Amino acid sequence: MDGDNSAGEGDSSLANGSSAVNGLNGYSDNSKSDHKSSHRDKDRDKHRDKDKHKSKDHKSSRDKDREREKDKHSSSKDKDRHSSSHKSSSKDKDKEREKDKDRHRHRDDKDKKSSSSSSSKDKDKEHRSSKEHKSSSSSSKDKEREKDKEREKEKRDKERRDKEKSKDKDKKHSSSSSSKDKHRDKDRHHSSSSSSKDKDRKDRDKDRKEKKDDEVVKHKVEEEIKPLEMKQEDTQRDHSSSDDDDDKLVIKDESQDEAETNNMSQASSCDYNYSHFDKNETNFSEGEDVDMENTSQDNFKEEVKEEVDSDEDVPLSSRVSSKRKIDDDDDEDDDDEDVPLNARKKVKKEKKKKRREEEDDEEEDFKPKKKKVKKEKKDKKPLQQVKKEEASPTKRGKKKKVEEEVEVWKWWEEEKKEDGVKWNFLEHKGPVFAPAYEPLPSHVKFYYDGKEVKLSEEAEEVAGFYAKMLDHDYTTKDAFNKNFFHDWRECMNKEEKKLITDLKKCNFKKMHAYFMELAEKNRNKTKEEKVALKEKNEALVKEYGTCVIDGHKEKIGNFRIEPPGLFRGRGEHPKMGKLKRRVEAEDIIINCAKGSKIPEAPEGHRWKEVRHDNKVTWLASWTENVQNQVKYIMLNPSSKLKGEKDWQKYETARKLHQKVDKIRENYQADWKSKEMKIRQRAVALYFIDKLALRAGNEKDEDQADTVGCCSLRVEHIELQEEKDGKDYVVIFDFLGKDSIRYYNEVPVEKRVFKNLQLFMDNKKKGDDLFDRLNTQIMNKHLNDLMEGLTAKVFRTYNASWTLQQQLDELTNEDDSLAEKILSYNRANRAVAILCNHQRAVPKGHEKSMEKLKEKIDAKRDQVKDGERQVKDAQKEAKHGSVKEKVNYDKKKKMLERLRDQLARLEIQVTDRDENKTIALGTSKLNYLDPRISVAWCKKYDVPIEKVYNKTQRDKFRWAIDMAGPDYRFDLIKKK
DNA sequence: ATGATGACTTGGTTCGAAAGCC
DNA sequence: GGCTTTCGAACCAAGTCATCAT
Incomplete structure (x- = not known):
């Protein structure tokens, strides 16, 4: 197909991609958003410079956000983690926690707000621009300066843009984002029109390019303001103020400079009021050479400039460009030399990509085989038959008491391998491929422009990917629709391509309904069917889910090849919606030991390559087509290879603790x-x-x-x-x-x-x-x-160290189990907050909270009732017989139990609420030295399964085995 | 020296299964 | 026993960082 064709169409039809699916998603009418987009285009030209910073819609509400949150946001995070003494009464702690919680509420607030303010883009814009000004500068003078610069720039921008406009026209499509903002709670990232973002990026690059010019202006202005200090500087490069400027700037002679300065400074009327810095300055008198606190900002700057004169100290981005520019002085325009680094990179990347594709086509692989250090000797290993108890004191565990004999490989007691060698023997069965496509039954139809169209199998499959996602937010995004449509058309045959030129005219509803129905059917399978399915799956796992590595059977993490589908990039990913191709054996490189049984490719297929590289840990790899990244099949986190690395990671972090001061x-x-x-x-x-x-x-x-x-x-x-x-x-x-x-x-x-x-x-x-x-x-x-x-x-270190400190601080020996666990979760939470691990508020959180609270109320009543009963019983017992006394004891016990239950419920409620926007899993899995948790459990007599579930216990088996109750992250035992 | 790439870790979402509840 | 809630595993995108290639 000719790409032009589709690109052009993409332009017209997809600008409005949100209304692409026959209104299924209830989009606004086209004219409206068309209008908006054109309006925006114009606007953008005017405010281009400002605009580029505003791609995020949320910003409009940010100001308000901030105001509202002013009080809420605490610096809890900032309480100096550097000092190890965490002090605070429990009340304080509670407050802090409250604050922490609030800090994270911004997400919901933001989301809610963005959905309420969703409709009026233009208003939004005003907001944004005003906001931009406000936030951009701390003083009104700065603001002025900013404005002037912008005005100045806009002028030049516009000229240039006009030139470019005709060129760019076909690249840029209108950028109205879906007019009906379907913000959902879970939509955490800032919704923004991705196409505008695309543009924004380009703008940014261009801006960087143009910055040079601006710097000239600024440079001159500066000279005007500080003539005295500058004298000596003039012949030197001014690195700190003119980041991107190259030789050009420096070569200028003084008189020229001054002459220009007069003009320019008026034009930009910049007001560099540095003096106010001095005034506020309270002097640090530490007697350093350069004490910026003692000098005025500009003085200081000069000093830095002066001292910072080596080539070393040129901004990175300009270093390259100035180098490249040496003999190409005619700068200004779009010759390759003036392309921002990033853009150049891209070109290169594309070239590479092409090259790779060519290579791929050649079938034969000439990859240089890496040196292999292969010794088939099997290590002696401390083997142990360990009973892995599934039983846990939790309710969940109670029902199922499976005892499984598992061989645990205590690799952590072995000697380490020589550097870089990951294994000596590796054998596996290769990956499992995605099931072949099953064409739709004939009654499931696709309509184009109101007419039924029978799609070819390939086109139908891809259409299906889209149809499945019809009720997903993705399909309201321009970039998604555009990318999808483009890639979809690539899969069509000639007639289809000719016919289907507009996504808006496509009706996938029937297909969508069919898939929903299918899903429903799957859910409602009979027990037998489910069991059969499960067994089948287990057999698969058994065959393909493990491998043999150095004489041990280990689980594979992901032995299934990713099925084809539409790429779901996160945030405003420019490639969202692109077709993720089906991966075939021909794409796959197998990695295994030389002497091992090489996995068989599916019938009629052959592997792209089989290699025997024991310096890497992967078993198979392929290059995915959307981002051109290599994907791997690797071992499960419970494996030695992963565990050892993990362990090592925490050891490095501990080492850092020794040196961090x-x-x-x-x-x-x-x-x-x-x-x-x-x-x-x-x-x-x-x-x-x-x-x-x-x-x-x-x-x-x-x-x-x-x-x-x-x-x-x-x-x-x-x-x-x-x-x-x-x-x-x-x-x-x-x-x-x-x-x-x-x-x-x-x-x-x-x-x-x-x-x-x-x-x-x-x-x-x-x-x-x-x-x-x-x-x-x-x-x-x-x-x-x-x-x-x-x-x-540092992330690992600070996370683990925070956990250790928090546990020290929060845990009381005498607390009940539930309280201890709450403490643990709180410590864990502190880490998650530190690392900014957020999650969407779970669906039905509100509801479940209410229910819990109801429960608590009920329990409270019960407790009250119990108290009354106890009182009565006590009275009776006083002068009563043995029977009454027994009764009294009974009542007392009952009351105790009730109180206990109430306390537990209350803890549960706090825990859950504190947790609603915070994801604990990530830090637990990736940042917290498991030995801290293990030691804590052992020390305070908390069953480990309260803290780690089965998978986690598998992953951290080394830590569970290794750490005693006295293990401390901050102390390294000297051997 | 630098950019590109490969290898590996980190990270949130989704979906199905298990547990809890009535 | 059926419905609801919770949890864990799977999934796969998106980071980091060292090494390779130029």
């Missing part, structure tokens, strides 16, 4: 460094340490726009000298992994605050906050500080 000292000192790069690194590390932020790798254009620490942009933080009685507050608001919002108001050290101001100075919202930093630099530095240290170790 020094590292902290170190980075605090670096806040004063003369080198910009080092300062940025130090501040970033501070965030990683204090807030457990993720490292924040750079991302490609074709992924959702999310960030981590190193990739934070100016727009993601807001500085407030004072907020809610706290000084130097940094407000983080960004989308992190999985497009989950991170919102946190953090009081920071003054020095950090000032540094941030410096980093943000002269930058636009879309610019990198840490422009001289990326994760490689950070990790390189960390590794120098401690072997094996990376950014994520």
Whole structure:
């Protein structure tokens, strides 16, 4: 097919993709949203610069959000985790918990709000832009400055855009997002029109490109304001203020500069009022060389600039470009040299992709075989027949008392393998493929433009993927519809392609109904059918679900190949809706031991490759077509390979504990460094340490726009000298992994605050906050500080250490079991909050809470009643006989039991409510040294299955075996 | 030196099964 | 025994980071 065709159609038909499915989802009428989108387009041209920061719809309500939450948001997180002494009366604790809870409520609030404010896009916009201004600058002068810059830029933007417009036209489709916002509670991420986001990204890049120009302006302005200090600087590069500028800027001679300055500064009427910083300054007198607290902001800046003059200290993004630019001076426009780094990357990536595809076509694989260190010797291992008891004191466990003899491989008592070798022997049966497609029965029809159309099998299958998702939010998203339709058309035969040109005219309702019916049928299967199915599945698991590795049978994590379907990217993923192809044996690389029995490919098929690489842990892999990523079949978390790695991870974290004080000292000192790069690194590390932020790798254009620490942009933080009685507050608001919002108001050290101001100075919202930093630099530095240290170790470390501290603090020896478990959950929760592990409020949470509360009320009545009875019985017992006394005792016991039950219920209710937006699982599984929990259980006599379910116990078997009641995360036993 | 890629970990959602409830 | 609620496993997307290739 010719791609042009479909792309063009995509434009017209999918701009309005939300109404694509014959109104099944109840979309608004087309004209309306068409209008909106065109309106938006115009608007965008006008406000392009501002717009790009506003792709997130939620922002409109953010202001309100914040106001409302002002009081709620606490700095509970910020109570210094660095100091180990957690003090607080239980009341305080309760308050804190309350606050924590509230901190997380923002999600619901936001969602609710966004759904209520959903309709009026235009209004939204106004909000947003006004908000943008407010939030962008801490002072009105800054605001002015910002505005002026923007005006200036807009002018240039527009000119350029006009030029480009014709070029871009076909790429950009209208960006009205679904006019009927079907926000659901679970919709945690900010809904935003993805196409606009696409654009926003482009804009951002362009902006980065153009920033250069702006910097020239700013540079000049600065010169005007601070003529004195600048004198010496003029011949030097000004790195800190003009991040992206290259030689051009520096070469300028002074007179030229000054002449221009006069003009430009008027035009932009920038008002760099740094002086107010001085006024507020309370001096730190620590007598460093560069004490920024002692100097005015600009003075200070100059110093930094001066000192920071090495090439080393050029912003990363500009380093490359300036290098490249050496002989290409005609800058300005779209020649390759001027493409932002990211864009260039993309081009390269595409090339690579092509190359890969070509290679794939060649069938033969020329992959260089890696060196194999293969010894077929089997290790001696301490084997143990262990009874794995399923029985647990929980109610759940009571019913089913299965005893299973399982061989437990105590690998943790073995010697470790030589470096890099993961196994000596590996044998498995290969993956299980997705079942073949079953065509729809003839009565299930698809209609196009009101007419029945019999689709070819291929097209029908893909249509089915869409039909299945008809009642899902995804199908209201433009990007999803566009991607789906594009890929769907690729699967059509000629006639279909000719006929089906508009998704809006497609009616999948019948298909959808059929699938629903099918699902219903499956649910209502008879017992026998279910049993048969189960048995079949078990047989499959038995055959394919395990492998033999170094003489032991181990479970495989995911032995099934992912079935075809539509890609469900999270957040505003630009590729959502693309077709995830069916994976065949020909796509799969098998990895196993040389002497092992090589798995057989399905009949008529052959593997892409069979290799014997014992330096990796995967058994099979394939490259998925949507993102071109390699997917793997690997072992279950209970396996040695995974467990050992896990163990090692926590050991590294513990090692960090021994060194962390020094590292902290170190980075605090670096806040004063003369080198910009080092300062940025130090501040970033501070965030990683204090807030457990993720490292924040750079991302490609074709992924959702999310960030981590190193990739934070100016727009993601807001500085407030004072907020809610706290000084130097940094407000983080960004989308992190999985497009989950991170919102946190953090009081920071003054020095950090000032540094941030410096980093943000002269930058636009879309610019990198840490422009001289990326994760490689950070990790390189960390590794120098401690072997094996990376950014994520801090997350593990702080999570585990928090758990240890919280458990120490919250647990009382004399508490009841339920209370102890509540304490544990609270400790766990503290970690989840630290790591920002959120979840959607479970369906029916409200309802189940109500029920519980009713129950509690009933129980209370019972208790009251019991109390009365006890009283009466007591009276009778006083002068009564033995019988009455026995009766009294009985009543007393009953009352006790009732009270107990009541307490338990109350605990349950608190626990559940505190937990409603917090996901505990992730931290438990990935961040908390299991030995802490195990030791806690052993120490306080809590059955381990109260804390870990069966799978978790399997995964953490090493820890359960290893840790005694005295294990402590912070103490490493010397051997 | 740097970007690309492969390998592996982390993370939330979904769905079916088990437990609880009436 | 049937319905509802809860829980765990499966799923697969999306991170991190080291290593490879250029």
